[in-house]
Amino acid sequence: MSLTLRPDVCATDTADGMVLLDEITGRYWQLNRTAALVLRGLVDGAEPPDVARALCEAYPRITAERADADTASIARADRGPVGGVHMSQPMVPATRSRLPLRRRPAALLATATARLIVTLRPHRIRRILSVVRRGAAPATTGQALASREAVVAVSARCAGEGCLQRSVATALLCRMRGVWPDWCIGVRTAPFRAHAWVEVDGLPVGEPHRPGEYQRMMVVPAALPEERRPERRP
Known part of the structure; x- marks a missing residue:
């Protein structure tokens, strides 16, 4: 017996096991x-009895009865979801600074579109953002942070717990300026939390959590690897 995850299901390992995300349903x-x-x-293609035996050994x-039952349960894929697409990162509302009038229209457009x-x-969401980011140069930390602060300044939701809208708006505003950060959705366990953010060079921008606290899903x-230009040799 071979169990195959659908192409629209992504998985990531965590310290407590694994988290799956169904990109169609958002569960x-x-x-x-x-x-x-x-x-x-x-x-990996192992038969259920072999998997159950490995479970007992580990x-x-x-x-053996419990291992057989648990293996059969996973094989039937009848485990229930633990959450939805909504992001649930609790946070203190970010400090909102005044944004110059000339910069407000772009920030408002980005937040409304997001x-x-x-x-x-x-x-x-991933498909749209993948199309929008085409042709953009990688954003610097300063550029991504400036965009994040701008959308937070014009949107109370982005300043609060609307991390999904905030991250998308930040990325869109960066794109209006010709650049793009890494846009991410990830999870952590114990307790389970989902979060969305942008990062540059592997470091979250403007976020209170530590790098690696959330597993990216x-x-x-x-820029995709094939889109990155090779470095010029002197």
């Missing part, structure tokens, strides 16, 4: 370490 599944072991075995306290985009399913990068 998450959180798997503990034993469930992650079973899923990896089935995806966790001696699990009985508000429409974030109503879509995750795979459509969806990314629209500043």
Whole structure:
């Protein structure tokens, strides 16, 4: 028996096991370490009895009957979702500075457009942003931070817990200026939280969380590897 994840389901390993994201429905599944072991075995093409045996070897306290039942449950893919597409990163509202009038129209347009985009399913959000970012140069930390501060200044939702809208608006405003940061959606466990943000060179921009605290699940990068120009040799 071989279990295959659909192309629109992405997975990431966590310290507690694994998290799956269905990009069509926007639902998450959180798997503990034993469930992650079973899923990896089935995806790798192992038969359920072999996976159950491996589970008992890795966790001696699990009985053979329990291992068989858990393996069959994963094989039927009947685990329930633990969340939806909404982002749930709790945060203190960001400080909102006054934005010069000449910079307000672009920031307002970016936040308004982002508000429409974030109503879509995750795979459509990724598709739209992937098209929009084409031809943009990688953003610097200063450029990404300036865009983030601008959308926060004109939108109370972006200044609060609307991290999905804030991240999309930040990326869009960067694109209006000809650049693009890495746009990311990720999760952490214990407790489960989903979050969206932008980063540059692997570092979150303007975010309170530490690098690596959230495992990235969806990314629209500043430039795809094949699009990056090779360095010129002297």
